[in-house]
Amino acid sequence: MDSVRLALENDLQNSVPSLNVFIQTPTEKIFASSVPAGSNPVLETANFRFASITKHFTATALLNMHEEGWVNYKARITDFIPGTQTPYVPNTPDWNFPYKDQITLEQLLQHRAGVFDVDNDSVPGFNGLSYTESTQNADPAHQFTTEEMINQLIIHQLYYWAPGTNYHYSNTGYAILGKIIERVYSVKSGGAKTYSDYLQDYVVGTKAAVPVAVHFPFRADDTVLPAPRVEGTVRHPTQTVTFGDYNMSAQVGEGNGYGTMAALNKYIRSLMKGQNVLMPQTVTVMQRDSLGGTFSTNLGYGKNSARIGNIAVMAYDPLTGVSVVAYLPLWDYTQGLDGDTSFDKCIGATFDAAYAARAALGYPGKP
DSSP, X not given: OHHHHHHHHHHHTSOOOOEEEEEEOSSOEEEEEEOOTTSOOOOTTOBEEEETTHHHHHHHHHHHHHHTTSOOTTSBTTSBOTTXXXXXXXXXXXXXXXXGGGOXXXXXXXXXXXXXXXXXXXXXXXXXSOHHHHHHHHOTTOOOOHHHHHHHHHHHTOOSSSTTSSOOOOHHHHHHHXXXXXXXXXHHHTSOOOHHHHIIIIIISTTSSXXXXXXXXXXXXXXXXXXSBOOEEEEOSSOEEEEOSOOOGGGTTXXXXXXXXXXXXXXXXXXXXXXXXXXXXXXXXXXXXXXXXXXXXXXXXXXXXXXXXXXXXXXXXXXXXXXXXXXXXXXXXXXXXXXXXXXXXXXXXXXXXXXXXXHHTTSOOOO
């Protein structure tokens, strides 16, 4: 890890607070934290915000509901929840966003629904910022709802293209999936439930098949990242900002999770081996059809993420039985925003750390 971190420091011409890896093979588990001289290593038990890795949990939740007959992930989002007269999304004017009637749950899972991303892309009227960034800048304690984000799609008739015709990453698409999980669980349980309730009750909590220490805050006042913890840092040419306690209510279903590297490793390893909440045949579909995750040569199936100064990747390789989680608490923008930027180098170093850990244990490394 030291060599990868030092190489990144050389590329950035600046310090790197830490670079961390948790790796498990069929015979051993190893955690490594590389930090500058005089700094304390990151603890294996440290919590961090794992951002878009949340999407993998969302996909697992939907597929588990599918196995139970609670949803049909091939259905359109305007279809009825099985056994009910309640549609997956509300049949109301405040949900009439472009192409709504043609979008399927599967397309949302695959980022092929064409849903405009009001969390990442600039929205008219917000000075070149996304809707969520502008709103949170104005009021850090704002309680976001899926409906208000959908409203921006309606007001400005925002979309990328017709569903199923192309690919575009969309946090807003996954926010819709989070809302669907909430609605389905509420209907099936006979009372008001949240996305986080379903994840806790069926996917990660103490009653889950494989409990893991991760959490998904949805309230604007649930901001505290518990200790021990690692805070993400964003370095600009003129200022450096560190993100600790933070309102994640705009990221429900797509980026609101936090936990430890060991917990993510336990989750992805057990799930991809067919030993967690999903049946092996469902895991095969998840992998084959890119439902909630990605594939990287010599890393395997999993998900990467980047938000508020955190970059991470988790993966399980079925060819070798090796799982790995790598984490860097740094975004660097000192070399600009276009081309081969310092931010891109941070992302690359996170993957390089995962590959280096594999190679150090005698497994195939970076292709």
